[in-house]
Amino acid sequence: MNTISKTARIVRKRPFRVSIEGNIGSGKSTCIKFFNKFHNVEHHTEPLHEWRDVSGHNLLSLMYSDQKKWIFTFQHYVHLSRLKIQTSHPCNSNITVKMFERSVQNSRYCFVENARRQNFLEDPEYQTLLAWYDYTEKCLDTSLDLIVYLKTSPQVVWERVMRRGRAEESEVPLEYLQQVHDSYESWLNSEVGCEVLTIDADRPIDLVKEDLDRYTYKILGGNHTN
Numbered sequence: 001m002n003t004i005s006k007t008a009r010i011v012r013k014r015p016f017r018v019s020i021e022g023n024i025g026s027g028k029s030t031c032i033k034f035f036n037k038f039h040n041v042e043h044h045t046e047p048l049h050e051w052r053d054v055s056g057h058n059l060l061s062l063m064y065s066d067q068k069k070w071i072f073t074f075q076h077y078v079h080l081s082r083l084k085i086q087t088s089h090p091c092n093s094n095i096t097v098k099m100f101e102r103s104v105q106n107s108r109y110c111f112v113e114n115a116r117r118q119n120f121l122e123d124p125e126y127q128t129l130l131a132w133y134d135y136t137e138k139c140l141d142t143s144l145d146l147i148v149y150l151k152t153s154p155q156v157v158w159e160r161v162m163r164r165g166r167a168e169e170s171e172v173p174l175e176y177l178q179q180v181h182d183s184y185e186s187w188l189n190s191e192v193g194c195e196v197l198t199i200d201a202d203r204p205i206d207l208v209k210e211d212l213d214r215y216t217y218k219i220l221g222g223n224h225t226n
């Protein structure tokens with residue numbers, strides 16, 4: 001093997017990374033399913049099945065049963081599952097876009113911040129989580145190319161969540177969705193390091209899908225192929 005081929009490394013450009021963001025029940029999974037038809041897109045909805053069975057423990061249920069007691073554990077596990085999704089290499093080389101539901105940035109700047117504000121996290125726990133985020137951000141490429149923000153009103157998503165009827169979310173109060181909404185607004189109105197495409201997701205699903213269609217080229221980073 002000649003020197004060049006021995007030392008040559010195929011440095012494959014990473015896929016275009018787009019995170020679908022929004023409050024609980026805003027339509028993120030529905031949005032990701034809309035892009036199923038594009039074979040160059042690798043998509044990941046949130047791994048609720050993982051969170052519901054961590055060696056037999058339903059961390060999502062525990063978290064909602066007592067955020068003060070379990071949010072530290074839950075956020076650790078969420079960070080692990082988001083890192084695996086966000087930084088793993090695509091399964092095959094024709095993938096040019098990686099689309100996922102929420103991001104490590106969301107957990108860090110939205111849910112963890114809210115948990116601290118609500119005193120669900122004591123400062124030692126908060127600082128421990130921040131140390132993990134800071135370390136993994138330094139060591140891994142978690143950068144995003146685009147955030148699609150499905151912007152909703154807390155009342156609208158609360159009604160959807162109650163209608164959807166997930167057992168773990170049955171007692172989620174409107175107030176909590178207001179907190180998550182405020183955390184999203186605070187995060188996405190700051191400098192997030194990539195473009196944010198905001199879509200009014202209070203509207204009926206057909207109108208939201210019209211926007212997803214209209215902005216497909218941007219959402220798929222100009223790479224989309226059927």
Ligand SMILES: Nc1ncnc2c1ncn2[C@@H]1O[C@H](COP(=O)(O)OP(=O)(O)O)[C@@H](O)[C@H]1O
Nearest residue numbers: 024025026027028029030160164203204205208
């Ligand atoms: N624009 C919309 N109008 C009405 N219902 C919607 C809309 N988007 C999603 N839904 C419904 O609301 C619930 C939450 O949608 P989902 O995609 O699971 O949201 P998320 O993944 O953000 O929690 C589902 O029952 C879904 O069918």
Ligand SMILES: Nc1nc2c(ncn2[C@H]2C[C@H](O)[C@@H](COP(=O)(O)O)O2)c(=O)[nH]1
Nearest residue numbers: 023024025026028046075078107111169
């Ligand atoms: N406290 C946190 N809860 C989180 C986080 N990521 C997701 N979740 C919850 C919210 C929902 O109950 C469920 C799935 O989210 P959907 O918006 O898809 O319904 O998981 C987090 O980082 N912290």
